[in-house]
Each structure stands twice: as structure tokens, then as C-alpha cells.
Amino acid sequence: MEGVTRHAEELLAEVPDWIWNHRSLPVPIEDIADSHVGLLVRDVEDMTTAPGCPEVGADGSISGLLLAGDREIWVNAAEAREWPPRRRFTIGHELGHWFLHRDAQRSLFCRHGTVDPDGGVTAGRPPLDPIEEEANWFAASLLMPADLVRRHYRRTGGDFDALCAIFNCSRAAMGRRLHQVI
Numbered sequence: 001m002e003g004v005t006r007h008a009e010e011l012l013a014e015v016p017d018w019i020w021n022h023r024s025l026p027v028p029i030e031d032i033a034d035s036h037v038g039l040l041v042r043d044v045e046d047m048t049t050a051p052g053c054p055e056v057g058a059d060g061s062i063s064g065l066l067l068a069g070d071r072e073i074w075v076n077a078a079e080a081r082e083w084p085p086r087r088r089f090t091i092g093h094e095l096g097h098w099f100l101h102r103d104a105q106r107s108l109f110c111r112h113g114t115v116d117p118d119g120g121v122t123a124g125r126p127p128l129d130p131i132e133e134e135a136n137w138f139a140a141s142l143l144m145p146a147d148l149v150r151r152h153y154r155r156t157g158g159d160f161d162a163l164c165a166i167f168n169c170s171r172a173a174m175g176r177r178l179h180q181v182i
């Protein structure tokens with residue numbers, strides 16, 4: 001995942017100061033997607049209205065999708081209302097697809113279980129598609145930059161709840177990130 005991390009760090013480094021001062025938290029992920037990368041983020045009630053949306057079946061819903069040709073990220077509006085940190089993670093995940101797997105001919109549809117999945121391996125859950133793992137890693141690297149996580153980990157004495165609040169991330173996402181960078 002080194003290449004993915006480097007990509008995410010390069011993106012953050014390029015963000016101009018008027019969008020983000022590279023210190024304040026949480027990272028303004030939507031402003032970065034919108035004002036820096038030029039992708040419109042839309043909260044959409046019915047994700048199946050996206051052109052080319054696959055059958056989702058009873059087991060899942062679409063959390064986010066990337067319409068590369070239209071330069072749009074769609075976020076599942078119901079999920080976003082219920083779990084605001086998840087909305088941020090989904091935007092970061094779709095940004096990962098934009099930088100790592102973009103193909104103007106193809107739209108990417110990300111199911112609930114593939115975006116910011118709960119930590120450990122859920123019994124019976126098949127391993128994620130490698131591009132979904134990469135998009136999750138990219139999102140974590142953007143939302144929880146390694147140097148800032150280490151700084152605030154030291155400052156708070158490793159206060160897990162405080163870190164989740166400061167970075168506005170889910171407990172699952174922060175738990176995984178601490179394993180990666182501390």
C-alpha cells in the first residue's frame with residue numbers, strides 16, 4: 001500500500017492553503033474534492049438512479065459511487081444523515097478511485113460492505129476486491145494523515161474517543177489507522 005499512501009500524501013501536499021492549512025482538523029475532505037480536485041459531491045437518496053447502476057440485491061446498498069466521466073461523486077444520503085463520519089470516508093474512498101482507478105468509460109459502484117468495513121474479518125465475509133482495499137487505504141490516509149495522527153495521539157495520551165472526534169472518523173476507521181501508523 002506504499003504507493004497508495006504516497007499518492008494520498010502528494011494530494012494533501014498539493015492542496016492550497018486557502019482550502020486547508022495542513023494542520024486544522026478534521027481534514028475538509030469535501031472542499032478538497034470540490035475546490036481542489038474539481039469533483040462535484042452529491043448526496044443522493046436513490047443511488048440506483050445512477051446510469052449503469054448494477055442490481056444491488058437484498059444484501060446491500062450502494063454507499064458511494066464515482067461517475068468519472070461526469071466528474072461526480074455520489075454519496076448515499078440516508079447513510080450520510082445517519083453516520084456523518086461515514087459520509088466523509090465515502091468521499092475519501094471515491095477520491096481514491098478517482099486517483100488510482102479512474103477510467104472515464106467506467107463508473108465505480110461501491111457497496112456498503114466495501115466502504116469502511118468494520119475492523120476484523122466478519123465471519124463469512126469474502127475478502128474485498130483489491131481496488132476497494134486500495135480506496136479504503138487512500139481514504140484513511142487522507143482523513144487521518146499519519147503525521148497528524150501521531151501528533152494528536154501524543155497530545156491526547158492516546159485518548160481513542162478524542163481522536164475519533166478530532167478526526168471525525170468512525171471507531172472502526174480510527175482503530176485500523178492507529179494500527180497502521182502508531
Ligand SMILES: [Zn+2]
Nearest residue numbers: 109110132135
Ligand atoms: Zn469503491
